[in-house]
Amino acid sequence: MATKAQSAEGPATTGHAEGGVRRRDFLNVAAVSFAGVGGVAALAPLLVQMAPSADVLAMATTEVDIAKIQPGQGIKTQWRKQPVFIRNLTPKEIAEANAVSLSDLRDPQTLAERTKPGKTNWLITLGVCTHLGCVPLGISEGENRGPFGGYFCPCHGSMYDTAARIRQGPAPKNLFVPDYEFTSPTTVLIGGTGKK
Amino acid sequence: MSFSWAKAYEPKHPVMRWIDERLPLPRVVYGAVGGGYPVPRNLNYFWNFGVLAGVFLTIQIVTGIVLAMHYYATTDGAFNSVNGLIMRDVNAGWLLRYAHMNGASFFFLVTYIHIFRGLYYGSYKAPRELVWMLGLVIYLLMMATGFMGYVLPWGQMSYWGAQVITGFFSAFPLVGEPIRIWLLGGYAPDEAALTRFFSLHYLLPFVIAGVVILHIWALHIPGSGNPTGVDVKDERDTLPFHPFYTAKDGWFAAAVLLVYAVVTYYAPNYLGHADNYIPANPLATPAHIVPEWYFWPFYAILRSFTVDFVLAAKLWGVLAMFISILLLFFLPWLDKSPVRSGNYRPVFKRFFWLLVVDVLILGYVGGAPISPGRIALGQAASAYYFLHFLVILPLVSRFETTLPLPSSISTSVLHGEEAEAAPAGQTKKRGGSVATATAR
Numbered sequence: 001m002a003t004k005a006q007s008a009e010g011p012a013t014t015g016h017a018e019g020g021v022r023r024r025d026f027l028n029v030a031a032v033s034f035a036g037v038g039g040v041a042a043l044a045p046l047l048v049q050m051a052p053s054a055d056v057l058a059m060a061t062t063e064v065d066i067a068k069i070q071p072g073q074g075i076k077t078q079w080r081k082q083p084v085f086i087r088n089l090t091p092k093e094i095a096e097a098n099a100v101s102l103s104d105l106r107d108p109q110t111l112a113e114r115t116k117p118g119k120t121n122w123l124i125t126l127g128v129c130t131h132l133g134c135v136p137l138g139i140s141e142g143e144n145r146g147p148f149g150g151y152f153c154p155c156h157g158s159m160y161d162t163a164a165r166i167r168q169g170p171a172p173k174n175l176f177v178p179d180y181e182f183t184s185p186t187t188v189l190i191g192g193t194g195k196k
Numbered sequence: 197m198s199f200s201w202a203k204a205y206e207p208k209h210p211v212m213r214w215i216d217e218r219l220p221l222p223r224v225v226y227g228a229v230g231g232g233y234p235v236p237r238n239l240n241y242f243w244n245f246g247v248l249a250g251v252f253l254t255i256q257i258v259t260g261i262v263l264a265m266h267y268y269a270t271t272d273g274a275f276n277s278v279n280g281l282i283m284r285d286v287n288a289g290w291l292l293r294y295a296h297m298n299g300a301s302f303f304f305l306v307t308y309i310h311i312f313r314g315l316y317y318g319s320y321k322a323p324r325e326l327v328w329m330l331g332l333v334i335y336l337l338m339m340a341t342g343f344m345g346y347v348l349p350w351g352q353m354s355y356w357g358a359q360v361i362t363g364f365f366s367a368f369p370l371v372g373e374p375i376r377i378w379l380l381g382g383y384a385p386d387e388a389a390l391t392r393f394f395s396l397h398y399l400l401p402f403v404i405a406g407v408v409i410l411h412i413w414a415l416h417i418p419g420s421g422n423p424t425g426v427d428v429k430d431e432r433d434t435l436p437f438h439p440f441y442t443a444k445d446g447w448f449a450a451a452v453l454l455v456y457a458v459v460t461y462y463a464p465n466y467l468g469h470a471d472n473y474i475p476a477n478p479l480a481t482p483a484h485i486v487p488e489w490y491f492w493p494f495y496a497i498l499r500s501f502t503v504d505f506v507l508a509a510k511l512w513g514v515l516a517m518f519i520s521i522l523l524l525f526f527l528p529w530l531d532k533s534p535v536r537s538g539n540y541r542p543v544f545k546r547f548f549w550l551l552v553v554d555v556l557i558l559g560y561v562g563g564a565p566i567s568p569g570r571i572a573l574g575q576a577a578s579a580y581y582f583l584h585f586l587v588i589l590p591l592v593s594r595f596e597t598t599l600p601l602p603s604s605i606s607t608s609v610l611h612g613e614e615a616e617a618a619p620a621g622q623t624k625k626r627g628g629s630v631a632t633a634t635a636r
Contacts, residue, residue, distance in 0.1 A: 050392065056382045076479055080383035083479045106504075127479075128384075131510065133359040134481035154483045156499065156566055170499075172508045 056080075060191045066122070067186035074139040076127060079178060079190045083127030085139045085151070086188065089162060094120055096149060097163035107174045111163040114177050124188065125164045125175035129153040136160065136175070151175065199234050199419065201431040202227070228416060234434035235441050236422035238609045242317075243420070244448040245310040250408065251449050252303035257401050259296040260345075263289075267348065269394040271387050274350035275475045294464035300342055301467045302456050304490035307335065315527075316548050318425055318536030323418045325528040330411040332524055334404055339491070341400040344393040346488055347385070353469045355476030356485045358385040358393075364498075367514040384478060424608050425536030426601055433605035484565050492562030493555050494520060499562070500578040502571060516578065523585050530585055533593035540599040543592050547584065554580050 062079040066086060069075055074087035089097075097111040115123060127135050136151035136158070137143040146152030148161035148168070158169030165174040180190040205226040207213040216222050226232045266286050268277040282289035311331070314320055320328035343361055347354045362385070365376040381388030419428060428434055435441070459466065467489055471482045487495055494517050501513040538545045554577050561574035602608035 050381055051378050052382050053388060056386070056388060078479070081386050081478055082384045132485075133363040134356070134485065135479060153481075155481060155485055170502050170509060172504070172510050 062190045063183070064188045064190065065186060066188055071121065073141070076139050077190075079126075083135050084178065084190060085123075085125050085127045085164070085175070087123045087139065089121045089123055091121075093149060093162040097161060097165075100161065100163075100165075106166050106172070109163070109165060109174055114163055114165075114174070116182065119182065122188075123162075123164060124180055124190070125177050127151075128176065129155065129158055129171055130166065130173040130175065131156055131158050131169070131171035199428065199431075199434065201434075202234050203232050203436065205230075205232055228412065229442070230438045231436040233416065233437040234428070234431070235420050235437050236428055236433055236605050237435045237440075238422050238424065238605050239420070239441070239444075240423050241448060242309070242313040242423075244445055245306045245313060247445040248306040248449055248452055249303065249310055251453075252299055252306060253401065253404060253408065255299045256296065256303060257405070259292050259299060260398070260401065263292055263296055264394075264398060267394070269348070269391045271350060271390055271476070274348060274390060278349040279351075279473065291460075294460050297468065298456065298460045298464060300345065301488070301490065302452075302459075304338065304342065306452070307338065308490070311335070312552065315551070316538040316545075317421060317423060318531070318533070318538070319421050320527045321531070321536050322528065324415065324421065327411060327414045328528065329525055330407055330414055332521070334407050334411060336521065337400055337404045337407065341397060341404065342488065342490065344397040344400075347390065347393050348397060349472060350390060350476045351472035352474040352476055352482050353472040353485070355385055355478065356481055357487055358389060360485060361487075362389075364514045364517075367508070367511040369511070385476075421536065422605055423537060423539060424602055424605060425540065426603075426605055426608070429604050430606075486563055489559070489563060492560075493558035494562070496558040496562030496574045497578045497581070499566065500571065500575045516582075520578075520581060523582075527585070527589075531589045531593045533596065533598070535598040535601065540601055541592075541596060542599065543596045544589075547588050547592060551581075551584050554584065 060080055062077065062084070064075075064077050064084075064086060066075075066088070069086065069088045071088050072090045072093075074085055077084050077086060094111065102108040102110065111120060111123075114125075115121075127139065129136050131153065132155065134153050134155035136153040138145035138151035138160075144152045144154075146159035148159050150160040150162045150164050150167075152159055153169065153171065156170050158171035159167050160171075160175060161167050163174075164177075166172070178190050180188050183189045205216065205223040207216050207222065212222055263282065266277060266282050266289060268274055278293065282293050284290070286292075314328060314331070343357070347358045358380075362376050362380055365379065366372045368375070377383060379389075380386070381392060419434075422428075469486065474482075486492070497520050498513040498517045501509045501516065503509055505512070507515075533541060533544065535541055538548055557573065557577045558581065561570050561577065564570055
């Protein structure tokens with residue numbers, strides 16, 4: 001910024017500092033830096049306004065009564081505008097899930113890791129295929145559950161087993177298990193811990 | 197602008213002279229699309245598609261602005277405002293909506309022909325690299341605009357298209373999911389996503405219009421290309437844009453608008469999907485999700501990756517899809533042949549048509565329901581797409597023996613090509629003019 005032309009300008013040139021830095025140079029750098037920081041700070045509200053708003057976050061938990069779900073049945077509910085599958089597994093389905101060797105799985109997890117201790121029969125997952133986000137079939141009776149008895153995604157043929165783990169097809173991951181807790185033996189609070 | 201014999205603007209009316217002296221806008225228009233812009237005299241009909249793209253951009257902006265006057269950007273109101281209010285109650289609403297729907301398809305159709313014209317005639321080569329790259333920017337903006345517009349009616353395909361397309365971002369490790377949530381303003385497409393898509397869908401066409409101006413400006417520096425790829429040498433090679441090409445563009449636009457009108461009136465839903473007449477339901481996915489036809493080739497590339505290899509298959513698919521477009525930005529440096537026009541490149545010409553067939557196959561695969569056979573076909577076609585640009589094109593441009601070029605545009609027009617022909621080598625060093633005309 002310190003050009004010869006500027007240094008010939010007048011009063012400002014009289015204030016020499018050490019190292020040849022003039023007062024005007026300092027003012028220039030300071031003013032432009034300050035404006036730059038201000039400009040960047042002004043971008044912040046423009047960016048954060050796009051993140052989920054308070055009303056969306058306010059719906060971040062869902063409480064579900066599961067008393068009426070019999071073994072072998074399931075329900076589809078909503079959490080954060082996404083479908084959630086709550087399934088009461090039969091002993092046979094639990095046995096099938098436990099019989100699978102972890103080394104056969106694309107996303108290795110046991111049924112116990114995907115459920116709560118002592119509540120292994122309650123399988124709660126998002127009903128969102130991890131491939132491209134379709135809703136898999138199989139939560140309601142009579143729907144196609146695919147060859148592994150869990151869920152079948154009609155979009156691109158991803159097949160999930162009775163622990164909702166990916167077994168065949170393009171999906172990379174098991175169906176996502178949201179954070180939830182049993183607030184009573186028959187009530188589940190999904191998203192309870194506030195984390196994802 | 198580009199040639200010394202270009203006619204200067206001479207205002208005849210005193211009012212025009214008065215304006216021109218204060219704001220030389222009439223002068224700019226005259227030099228850009230009037231008698232002051234000399235254009236090669238040998239352009240064929242493929243050079244009409246740039247102007248046509250401009251015509252359809254205008255149609256989309258005009259119909260879009262009036263549709264926005266009746267549209268409700270809320271998840272409760274969107275579907276009914278489109279399918280109830282606009283289609284049934286608003287005067288001529290059905291016509292405007294169908295015109296906008298099919299206008300998008302025609303905009304993409306003429307743009308694809310325009311792009312393939314550029315690929316065949318080497319329009320991306322020096323000195324028109326920036327023209328080509330600005331054109332690709334327009335194309336990317338069109339894709340974003342088209343996608344967001346398709347979400348607005350909030351039907352099943354709208355909703356699930358938004359879900360799948362924003363899902364692309366979640367393929368990226370760590371940052372992917374937070375980016376997706378930030379883009380949607382929620383965890384799944386909802387009110388926040390719909391309103392921002394509407395805002396951007398209204399904004400982007402004007403951004404496109406701005407880039408179109410840059411595209412034309414960059415084009416008018418070297419001037420329009422032509423089917424021989426030979427540079428303009430003197431005044432005998434050119435005609436003034438007005439009245440010669442305004443007349444030709446006008447007649448051709450009328451012909452294409454006739455086809456557009458037939459589709460809009462008699463088969464308005466032919467290019468659409470019946471599922472989009474079902475209101476969006478976040479709890480049920482349509483059995484067969486497909487994007488609009490103009491995205492099918494890219495959708496096929498996305499779905500071609502089924503096996504994890506170092507990275508997840510899903511991430512490969514998304515990367516390949518993005519790269520398939522970004523690759524085109526490097527085309528001027530991948531194809532180094534000094535001969536521009538495919539007419540004089542016998543080997544290149546064959547591979548060009550293979551690429552056209554390849555993209556059509558990708559389009560078919562992307563639009564059809566998934567099956568093992570189609571996946572294999574899509575994989576082969578995707579592989580060939582990349583092979584064409586990354587291997588075949590550089591090799592062909594290096595080893596091909598090109599045909600003799602005509603010595604000038606005017607001699608080629610006079611059908612003296614053989615007699616007047618000069619070896620291709622002679623024109624190599626001149627650099628010069630080919631084609632890339634969004635507008636001449």
